[in-house]
Amino acid sequence: MANTTTSLAPARAKQEPEAGALVTRPKRRYTLLTRHDKILIALMVGVPLTLDLLLIWGPTLASVGLSLTNWQNIGPITDKNFVGFKNYQFLFSGYTLFWPAFLHNLIWLAWLTLIATPLGMFFAVLLDREMRGTRIYQSVFFLPVVLSLVVVGFIWDLQFAPTDGFINNALGTAKSSNLIDWLGNPRINLFSILIATSWRHIGYIMILYLAGLKSVDPSLREAAKVDGATEVRTFFNVVLPVMAPINVIIVVVTAIEALRAFDIAFIINQGKNGLELLSILIYNNSISEASLVGFGSAIAVILLLVSLVPIVAFLSRVMRTLA
Amino acid sequence: MGDSRDAKRVRNRLALRDAALNLDLDLSRRDVLKIAGYGSLAAFIAACGGSTTTNTGITATGGKMSLGSYNTDPNSKAGTQAIVDAFTSANGGTKVTVNTVDHGTFQNQISSYLQGTPEDAFTWFSGHRMRFFASKGLATPINDVWDAVKSNYTAGFAASVKGDDGNVYAIPTDYYPWAIFYRKDVWAQHGYSVPADWDAFKALCQKMKGDGLIPIAFADKDGWPAQGTFDIINLRLNGYDFHTQLLTGKQKWTDPRVAAVYKKWSEITQYYSPAFAGLTWEQGADQLLRKQAGMYLLGLFVSDEFKASGSAADLDQLDFFPFPNLGTQYDAEKALDAPIDVYMLTKKSPTLSANLGQAKAFMEFVSKGSTQVLYWKNAPGSIPTANDADTSTYPALTKKAVQIVSGAQRITQYFDRDSRPDFSGPNGMQGFLLKFLSNPGGDTASLQGQMQAFWDSLPPE
Numbered sequence: 016m017a018n019t020t021t022s023l024a025p026a027r028a029k030q031e032p033e034a035g036a037l038v039t040r041p042k043r044r045y046t047l048l049t050r051h052d053k054i055l056i057a058l059m060v061g062v063p064l065t066l067d068l069l070l071i072w073g074p075t076l077a078s079v080g081l082s083l084t085n086w087q088n089i090g091p092i093t094d095k096n097f098v099g100f101k102n103y104q105f106l107f108s109g110y111t112l113f114w115p116a117f118l119h120n121l122i123w124l125a126w127l128t129l130i131a132t133p134l135g136m137f138f139a140v141l142l143d144r145e146m147r148g149t150r151i152y153q154s155v156f157f158l159p160v161v162l163s164l165v166v167v168g169f170i171w172d173l174q175f176a177p178t179d180g181f182i183n184n185a186l187g188t189a190k191s192s193n194l195i196d197w198l199g200n201p202r203i204n205l206f207s208i209l210i211a212t213s214w215r216h217i218g219y220i221m222i223l224y225l226a227g228l229k230s231v232d233p234s235l236r237e238a239a240k241v242d243g244a245t246e247v248r249t250f251f252n253v254v255l256p257v258m259a260p261i262n263v264i265i266v267v268v269t270a271i272e273a274l275r276a277f278d279i280a281f282i283i284n285q286g287k288n289g290l291e292l293l294s295i296l297i298y299n300n301s302i303s304e305a306s307l308v309g310f311g312s313a314i315a316v317i318l319l320l321v322s323l324v325p326i327v328a329f330l331s332r333v334m335r336t337l338a
Numbered sequence: 339m340g341d342s343r344d345a346k347r348v349r350n351r352l353a354l355r356d357a358a359l360n361l362d363l364d365l366s367r368r369d370v371l372k373i374a375g376y377g378s379l380a381a382f383i384a385a386c387g388g389s390t391t392t393n394t395g396i397t398a399t400g401g402k403m404s405l406g407s408y409n410t411d412p413n414s415k416a417g418t419q420a421i422v423d424a425f426t427s428a429n430g431g432t433k434v435t436v437n438t439v440d441h442g443t444f445q446n447q448i449s450s451y452l453q454g455t456p457e458d459a460f461t462w463f464s465g466h467r468m469r470f471f472a473s474k475g476l477a478t479p480i481n482d483v484w485d486a487v488k489s490n491y492t493a494g495f496a497a498s499v500k501g502d503d504g505n506v507y508a509i510p511t512d513y514y515p516w517a518i519f520y521r522k523d524v525w526a527q528h529g530y531s532v533p534a535d536w537d538a539f540k541a542l543c544q545k546m547k548g549d550g551l552i553p554i555a556f557a558d559k560d561g562w563p564a565q566g567t568f569d570i571i572n573l574r575l576n577g578y579d580f581h582t583q584l585l586t587g588k589q590k591w592t593d594p595r596v597a598a599v600y601k602k603w604s605e606i607t608q609y610y611s612p613a614f615a616g617l618t619w620e621q622g623a624d625q626l627l628r629k630q631a632g633m634y635l636l637g638l639f640v641s642d643e644f645k646a647s648g649s650a651a652d653l654d655q656l657d658f659f660p661f662p663n664l665g666t667q668y669d670a671e672k673a674l675d676a677p678i679d680v681y682m683l684t685k686k687s688p689t690l691s692a693n694l695g696q697a698k699a700f701m702e703f704v705s706k707g708s709t710q711v712l713y714w715k716n717a718p719g720s721i722p723t724a725n726d727a728d729t730s731t732y733p734a735l736t737k738k739a740v741q742i743v744s745g746a747q748r749i750t751q752y753f754d755r756d757s758r759p760d761f762s763g764p765n766g767m768q769g770f771l772l773k774f775l776s777n778p779g780g781d782t783a784s785l786q787g788q789m790q791a792f793w794d795s796l797p798p799e
Contacts, residue, residue, distance in 0.1 A: 287764040
């Protein structure tokens with residue numbers, strides 16, 4: 016992009032002498048860009064930047080500001096609404112749901128990183144071997160990705176229902192007195208919905224990874240084979256390093272999926288009784304009828320700070336590859 | 339080569355996902371659409387013009403008005419439409435534009451809705467939820483309408499529509515009591531009788547357990563059903579005054595009287611449905627319907643579920659009794675939850691000044707017994723509030739419900755209507771009660787401490 020602009024520019028610069036005629040200060044740095052180019056660049060940078068500032072950083076800063084108030088979404092915000100860091104103070108010391116929610120997000124992240132994502136990668140590797148019916152397997156695993164998480168939540172809500180759900184009836188525990196309360200028992204319901212999440216996440220990771228695997232130069236594998244490397248060794252020592260850019264993306268996708276977890280838990284029981292998540296606390300406190308906009312914003316700011324970690328890691332990686 | 343192209347594609351895809359990451363943005367976008375929707379509706383109404391025939395009184399015929407309704411399930415939606423149609427033909431052809439919004443969404447968005455460009459009239463609840471928005475200046479007082487219709491209401495209903503400033507803000511149209519429901523045929527088969535007091539109630543539970551029944555159907559996946567049990571035990575044990583003071587922050591959650599409620603409650607939790615935290619109230623009703631459970635503490639709306647998924651014969655078997663006495667001085671209050679649904683006028687509706695006469699005529703119309711019966715015929719779980727409602731067609735169940743409510747000295751609106759919405763929601767009281775229920779026999783001191791800390795953290799209303 017930048018290269019094409021600079022290679023075209025000198026030719027045009029010669030046709031437009033006014034760029035040179037303006038030279039009143041001889042030390043002015045010579046530019047390869049014409050006025051036309053500059054306007055174009057200004058537009059191309061300016062419009063997205065304005066939208067970004069307006070739609071992303073505006074609300075973000077507003078959230079930070081609101082997190083210092085106790086505004087309840089009614090009437091104007093006055094001086095009386097500013098409570099300093101009281102929201103944060105209560106969040107960390109008094110609010111009994113914050114740390115559980117934080118922990119649940121971490122468990123979510125750990126589950127996706129250690130179980131769902133590796134499984135998706137594993138399936139991708141298997142499917143990459145062009146076994147019989149690979150297209151069918153591919154479609155089957157990818158199908159849940161097409162569904163929205165809300166639909167996934169509804170589907171699994173029905174499967175996990177204690178007395179009339181499929182799972183308890185299939186296990187034969189629906190009639191017994193100690194039936195398994197998949198969604199109501201706070202000790203296991205998080206893992207129930209993690210299974211539901213994985214059902215979708217595995218297919219998503221699989222397709223991303225499969226796309227990457229397809230692009231690995233086959234001669235590399237052949238060379239490894241000639242050298243007598245085993246399949247496993249070839250994968251870990253040859254294929255995986257080549258796939259570095261995809262691996263970063265997989266890691267970031269996984270981290271973001273864990274941080275934005277909301278839909279399934281919300282569909283199941285509005286995120287209570289063991290299913291508290293940061294995103295749900297934001298919703299339940301500020302957007303629902305509760306209208307604790309200030310307090311909800313404080314949780315949102317914390318989630319933003321946490322989210323910045325993978326985002327910054329990802330961006331720095333992207334910028335390093337571009338440089 | 340191909341590697342980086344794929345990476346780029348994936349990165350683009352990732353950028354799309356990033357855009358979806360910002361939850362606030364997503365919802366505010368929806369809000370914007372919604373507000374735009376309301377706005378265009380208002381513009382549409384304004385553009386329609388139409389002839390307005392203004393009467394000399396407070397009401398007007400002809401013309402038009404708008405109504406925001408949360409009645410989305412088929413029964414209540416049909417009931418609302420029946421009311422609106424009857425109003426149009428009775429009021430000189432007043433055109434009523436009804437904007438029906440999903441019940442939960444309507445409740446969650448109420449604050450934005452009332453501050454934006456709402457319809458002229460809206461469906462809402464009595465109790466704290468009505469008084470809160472009235473005190474914020476988001477509802478129009480209708481003292482003049484009330485003066486014209488108040489002779490049609492008992493004192494209990496009159497008290498339920500007054501704001502903190504003494505003005506009247508709502509017209510009560512229907513209510514439903516909370517009680518313990520059972521099937522007459524199941525009880526006859528096992529020879530059970532209505533328990534006179536707490537000990538008899540527990541003995542009955544034990545007997546049902548021996549007979550292979552779930553003594554008390556209980557289903558708290560939605561979080562709010564457990565609040566009904568808290569309400570009634572607190573009312574019986576500590577009285578109406580303490581209950582209302584507690585729910586409005588004038589008493590502490592750390593009070594030993596709250597601990598007593600939990601202790602009393604823990605005596606019956608062993609009789610609850612297994613896996614109740616994963617059951618919806620409909621699944622609980624199903625246990626009663628299918629003769630698996632002996633009793634179910636719920637609102638009269640359980641009869642709607644019997645009507646929907648059972649047969650007429652099943653509905654005929656449904657009966658109930660009030661929560662048993664606990665042997666305190668407050669038994670005499672016979673207090674119970676009987677939430678009242680109301681119609682109100684908004685404040686910020688852009689069309690309200692033009693349509694005020696029609697809107698007030700509508701409020702007057704819904705206060706008539708004949709109007710409320712129209713609604714009740716569609717949604718039998720909701721009982722008309724007006725004195726002149728024709729009770730001759732009531733089935734025995736409805737008659738009995740009227741009887742226990744009129745016999746009550748004190749009526750409450752249900753926990754989430756009597757207390758602040760930010761306290762009663764899923765991350766507040768609903769969560770606290772689920773926590774209690776996961777270990778009912780334990781010490782509740784730390785739980786009560788958490789409840790009080792949460793209450794103290796809430797901003798002043």
